[in-house]
Every structure is written in C-alpha cells, then in structure tokens.
Amino acid sequence: MRTVRDVMTGSVISVAPEMPIKEVARLLVEHRISGLPVVGEDGAILGVVTEGDLLVKGHGLGSLQRRPLARIFGESRDTRSLRAKAEARTAGQAMSAPAITIGADASIHEAAAVMIERKVNRLPVVDGGRLVGIVARADVVRTLARSDDDLAQDVRRDALWKALWIDPSSFQVEVADGVATVTGRVIRRSTAAIVERVVRSVPGIVGVVARVEWSVDDRGQDAAPPERVSIEGNP
Secondary structure: OOEHHHHOEOOOOOEOOOOEHHHHHHHHHHHOOOEEEEEOOOOEEEEEEEHHHHHHHHHOHHHOOOOOOHHHHOOOHHHHHHHHHHOOOEHHHHOEOOOOOEEOOOEHHHHHHHHHHHOOOEEEEEEOOEEEEEEEHHHHHHHHHOOHHHHHHHHHHHHHHHHOOEOHHHEEEEEEOOEEEEEEEEEEHHHHHHHHHHHHOOOOOOEEEEEEEEEEOOOOOOOOOHHHOOOEOOO
16 A cells, blocks of 8 residues: 555655754745744654744743732643743743654555544654654545556555555456446455455545455455465455
C-alpha cells in the first residue's frame, strides 16, 4: 500500500527550541507556511509552533479572560497555557506540545483520519522518533487526482499482490472515475471476502465492485500458518 513516506515532503524547515520568536515569525512569513516543527539536538520532534501560537503573543496578556474565582482556585490549564505563550520569547516556550505526528509507514488513510480528527492541515512525519518529513492535506488529496490507469496498477500491485498474495494476472482489474471493478477467482472463501476491503484501502479508490469467486469454503477453519500460505491463482 502507498504510505505517508510515498507522498510526504522530505525537505523540512524546522527550528530549534531556543530560536527567538521574531526569527520564527520571519520564517513563517518568508516560506508562506502556518507552522514549524520544533526539533531537539537528537532530531526528535518536541512540538510545533504555529501562527496561532504567535497570535496569542500578539494579542497580549490583557486580553486573556480569567475564570471566576481564579484568585481562589487558580487559573484554568488553558489560561495558563495561553499566558505562557503570551510571555514566550523562544520557539520552545511558544510551541504546542506534544506534537501531533504520523509515522512514515502509516497509510494515506491513517494520515487523512488524523487530520480530520485533530483538525490539522499538516502532520510532521516521524521514523524512529526522528522528524523525516511533512505531509499536508494537499499531499493526501493529490492521491485522489491520479489517473484511473495508475490506480488500477496500484490495485494489482499493492492490494492483490503485496497485501493478499494473489497473482495479479489471474484477475481482471478496471478502474473508471476512481471506482475499481475486480473480477477473478481465488482458492479460499475467506480470501474472497476481504478482497473488496483491501482494494478499497488503496489511496484514490472511491468505490469497489468485487466479483470474486472461490473454490474452498474455509469458514470456521483455522487460518493456515504463514509458512504454508501460497500465492492465490498460481498452480
């Protein structure tokens, strides 16, 4: 399957936690981006400093609303966080942490789900705890704009061959307007049952028509151990 690593931007502009706020603002404006990863000396991502974080500082302490009885119970956690950002002088002090990240080997669908759930436009990509890239919504959307021929190739290679160990030449695959029609025959009924789900997971596929016949009804049987799995469709 296509992963975040396949679509991410590998050249990442990042800042050290001690970088002054003024320099952070200059980089945001110069590169026309809305956020920057804050990275430690070991390459680990510590947080993200965004335009929103800097807006808090520009707004000033006087605009922060205090909750009722704050003198007795103290400020809320959100107010304390905003106050710290308003008083920040460095990227590390202003950043939002922990950073919302995605693994380099995560699927495109996983990245899209995180963006939707966390309401973010881009995600720092990590591998082994180190920052290796950035994936943006535009990168994910771009997978939907790929040609039907390219999508059909991905279905054959990523869904049938890599994920299911099915010989692609034993299947007919057609993609029209992002809808994949897969026709063929497999040995086990359990394999036939998951073809549609696996094909649907290919980035850019918006619908699946699965016409898969099977020879052996293996419902209720234990799955074959990995060392005995063979390529479906091959003699």
